[in-house]
Amino acid sequence: MQLKRKFDAGEFAVLAEMEPPKGVDVSKMVTHAMRVKGDVDAFVVPEMSNAVMRMSSLGGAVILQNKGMETVIQLNCRDRNRIALQADLLAAFGCGVTNVMAVTGEDPSYGDHFQARSVYDIDLLELLGAIRGLQEGKDMAGIELSGAPEFLVGSTVNAGAKGKSPELVIEEMNKEIKAGVQFFISPPLFDLSAIEPFTKKVDIKKAKIIPTVLLLKSLGMARYIMRNVEDVYVPDSLVDRIRKSSDKVRECTLIASEMVSLLKNEGFSGVHIATLGWENKLPEILERI
Amino acid sequence: MIVADKKPIEEIIEEIKDHEKILILGCNECVTVCEAGGKKEVGVLASALRMYFLNEGKEVKIDEVTLERQCDHEYLEEIRDSMDQYDAVVSIACGVGVQFMAEKYHDTPIYPGVNTCFMGVTEKRGLWTERCQACGECILATTGGICPITRCAKRVLNGPCGGSVRGSCEINKEIDCAWQLIVDRLKSLNRLDDYETLCPLKDWSTDRAGGPRKVVREDLQQ
Numbered sequence: 001m002q003l004k005r006k007f008d009a010g011e012f013a014v015l016a017e018m019e020p021p022k023g024v025d026v027s028k029m030v031t032h033a034m035r036v037k038g039d040v041d042a043f044v045v046p047e048m049s050n051a052v053m054r055m056s057s058l059g060g061a062v063i064l065q066n067k068g069m070e071t072v073i074q075l076n077c078r079d080r081n082r083i084a085l086q087a088d089l090l091a092a093f094g095c096g097v098t099n100v101m102a103v104t105g106e107d108p109s110y111g112d113h114f115q116a117r118s119v120y121d122i123d124l125l126e127l128l129g130a131i132r133g134l135q136e137g138k139d140m141a142g143i144e145l146s147g148a149p150e151f152l153v154g155s156t157v158n159a160g161a162k163g164k165s166p167e168l169v170i171e172e173m174n175k176e177i178k179a180g181v182q183f184f185i186s187p188p189l190f191d192l193s194a195i196e197p198f199t200k201k202v203d204i205k206k207a208k209i210i211p212t213v214l215l216l217k218s219l220g221m222a223r224y225i226m227r228n229v230e231d232v233y234v235p236d237s238l239v240d241r242i243r244k245s246s247d248k249v250r251e252c253t254l255i256a257s258e259m260v261s262l263l264k265n266e267g268f269s270g271v272h273i274a275t276l277g278w279e280n281k282l283p284e285i286l287e288r289i
Numbered sequence: 290m291i292v293a294d295k296k297p298i299e300e301i302i303e304e305i306k307d308h309e310k311i312l313i314l315g316c317n318e319c320v321t322v323c324e325a326g327g328k329k330e331v332g333v334l335a336s337a338l339r340m341y342f343l344n345e346g347k348e349v350k351i352d353e354v355t356l357e358r359q360c361d362h363e364y365l366e367e368i369r370d371s372m373d374q375y376d377a378v379v380s381i382a383c384g385v386g387v388q389f390m391a392e393k394y395h396d397t398p399i400y401p402g403v404n405t406c407f408m409g410v411t412e413k414r415g416l417w418t419e420r421c422q423a424c425g426e427c428i429l430a431t432t433g434g435i436c437p438i439t440r441c442a443k444r445v446l447n448g449p450c451g452g453s454v455r456g457s458c459e460i461n462k463e464i465d466c467a468w469q470l471i472v473d474r475l476k477s478l479n480r481l482d483d484y485e486t487l488c489p490l491k492d493w494s495t496d497r498a499g500g501p502r503k504v505v506r507e508d509l510q511q
Contacts, residue, residue, distance in 0.1 A: 117493035
């Protein structure tokens with residue numbers, strides 16, 4: 001409930017991504033999370049991002065919750081039909097998970113099980129409707145529940161979308177707000193100017209826009225994102241800064257840390273930190289907050 | 290063939306109620322065979338709509354055309370010169386025809402007049418049943434020519450589920466268990482040994498899981 005409390009109080013919330021293992025050895029995930037337990041308000045546990053099979057979001061989240069850490073689970077429409085999605089929502093709340101993010105999920109062709117058949121029985125807005133329905137005490141068939149869950153509901157917004165007008169992005173976001181979304185995580189941000197057309201038209205505090213701060217791991221990664229990831233802008237100056245640095249890993253950590261502070265000072269409702277396997281760097285990134 | 294079923298007239302009226310010059314466009318192929326969207330159905334639908342608008346006191350022009358096909362450029366081009374006479378088209382071809390029309394005639398709304406149901410056969414007049422789901426990787430050679438993906442409610446590929454009772458499917462006693470049909474067929478072909486072979490993991494990427502599909506024949510494109 002720490003996350004909801006922070007949002008309600010208008011305080012800067014710190015979310016950190018904590019990907020469950022591909023396997024059952026959860027020791028690394030737990031160790032990394034425990035190290036920053038006091039500095040992170042909630043751990044976002046992805047639901048098999050990029051369609052790569054691994055431990056489920058709910059499973060990973062319950063493991064962290066049992067160690068006293070708050071989590072945000074993700075539910076995607078790709079892998080489950082409406083029956084399973086609702087069942088997992090009830091299970092999540094029953095296990096103490098009160099924050100959920102509804103996501104569409106990447107197509108299986110992106111992942112390591114490209115032969116899999118995706119489900120998409122319901123879409124994102126229908127899933128949000130289902131969450132609202134459960135909170136009102138009824139399932140999607142209209143049958144009354146024995147005890148209704150109460151969730152803080154999140155989604156994603158592509159604040160720096162290229163080839164799509166900010167007005168359209170905002171319209172889609174408003175649709176989700178009407179469907180019950182209370183906060184939005186946006187893609188990696190390396191320069192505030194990249195989302196300026198969006199932020200100029202949105203009350204970032206009211207809509208609770210939570211940009212992602214992605215830890216770059218190398219000069220190559222920065223260049224790769226700059227050239228290949230369409231909606232993420234990496235300025236030349238940042239690439240230069242990493243290139244000139246003698247300790248590139250330290251520099252990348254510093255960049256992430258500075259970005260977190262900047263977002264806080266700019267009045268965002270929080271930050272979502274993604275470290276892609278380098279969760280051991282989280283303490284350094286968080287030390288400036 | 291592609292089997293379609295007529296949409297309720299109320300639904301079509303709802304689609305076109307704000308238009309005044311409407312073309313009802315039929316297709317001379319699959320939907321003619323299943324009596325949902327051929328020349329005869331174009332006439333019946335156009336008459337019903339004329340009567341409706343007459344009763345409503347609305348002057349609406351409703352024309353009738355049936356093309357050889359709505360899934361080929363050349364036939365859709367036949368109406369190009371007359372398209373500016375209409376502010377809406379109700380296509381009673383399958384969904385393929387409706388979409389191809391919409392791709393071709395950008396400024397005219399194209400409404401569907403049928404529900405496209407499945408690929409199937411005419412068992413008898415008035416009864417069409419499904420046979421193929423176009424999964425993109427045909428396994429009929431191993432299942433005696435009977436498709437479990439289409440005809441089994443659960444699409445199971447290695448024998449019947451626990452819901453198969455006396456040859457019927459658990460979802461409806463009127464529906465044959467696909468695997469009962471397969472076993473019976475393999476028996477009559479004296480190929481029951483095939484039943485013991487496990488079907489390899491199905492690759493759904495050739496099905497809709499891989500997104501919209503295409504068949505490319507470069508030899509025919511030259």
